[in-house]
Amino acid sequence: MENSSKALLIAGTILIVILLISLGVYVFVTNGNALLSKTSNDQAEDKAFNSKLVNYEGNNISGTDVKQLIKDVKAINKEEILVTLTGITDSKNIRNNKKYTVKLSYDSSRVNEINIKEN
16 A cells, blocks of 8 residues: 555656646746747838838939938938938938948948948
């Protein structure tokens, strides 16, 4: 009788340990997937954010496009300063018949600075 009660106690303990290990693995895998999807979401957000600005990058950008870029940056920065303009920063200084060089700088994967120079 004593041996059978010890055997049942050991078997119960083993089942509880297996249950706890399974629960730990489940929680770890679930949180790992959540972290991976958050990273994917961040990358998608950065790509969407950058897509508004990368079309303006280059060496022979028209004055009209540069004015639109400055307008877009001001709209982006309306709530919080996310992109800094350097070089020519005011659309009043842009001439439609001139060409401009627009260079984007990135903070990790997101545009954070735009430099505008007249060619």
